[in-house]
Amino acid sequence: MCSMIGKQVALKTNKTACSNRGAQRPQKGFTLIEVIIVVAIIGIIAAVGYPSYGDYVRKTRRADGQLALMNAVQSLERCRTTAFSYADCTLPPTLQQSEEGNYAITVISTASTYTLTATAQDVQAHDSDCPTLTMNDQGVQGHTGPGPCW
Numbered sequence: 001m002c003s004m005i006g007k008q009v010a011l012k013t014n015k016t017a018c019s020n021r022g023a024q025r026p027q028k029g030f031t032l033i034e035v036i037i038v039v040a041i042i043g044i045i046a047a048v049g050y051p052s053y054g055d056y057v058r059k060t061r062r063a064d065g066q067l068a069l070m071n072a073v074q075s076l077e078r079c080r081t082t083a084f085s086y087a088d089c090t091l092p093p094t095l096q097q098s099e100e101g102n103y104a105i106t107v108i109s110t111a112s113t114y115t116l117t118a119t120a121q122d123v124q125a126h127d128s129d130c131p132t133l134t135m136n137d138q139g140v141q142g143h144t145g146p147g148p149c150w
Contacts, residue, residue: 058127061102062149065118068098068105069135072116076107076137086137087111103133113137 072095079089086109096105102124108115118133125131129147136142143149 058124058129061100061124062127062130062133064098064100065103065120065124065133066150068095068103069116069118069133071095072105072107073135073139076109076114076116085111086114089114 072091075091075095076086076089080086083089089107089109091105091107097103098105098118101122102120103118104121106117106119108117113136115134115136120127120131128145130143130145130149132144133149134142141150
């Protein structure tokens with residue numbers, strides 16, 4: 001309610017007392033329904049995008065294993081040029097694991113052939129499409145699992 005002083009002022013100035021009482025203020029902020037809609041949209045986008053991102057990361061980690069195999073091939077070829085055989089060639093400790101640590105590299109060799117195997121480990125061990133990558137002395141690339149790995 002308006003005070004008597006306000007009514008007297010209103011009578012003298014020919015204005016109604018408390019004229020701004022019923023007026024609505026401009027809305028500030030967001031309503032609850034608007035916030036819920038935005039959160040739902042973000043949730044839908046995340047539900048669709050996250051699995052795709054996970055696949056992308058797994059495929060990128062495979063490149064780490066492929067690079068490690070290529071480096072191991074170079075090491076074995078350098079050894080063969082000096083020893084004229086793969087039989088005594090071993091990988092140095094720095095090449096027994098991929099640079100990022102996602103693959104362990106092993107070699108099986110005879111005098112004239114070798115097979116390198118990169119086995120997924122740590123986080124990459126969950127890659128069921130390509131758990132191992134292989135490469136031999138002929139440059140033939142192979143893998144285990146259903147997916148295209150190379």
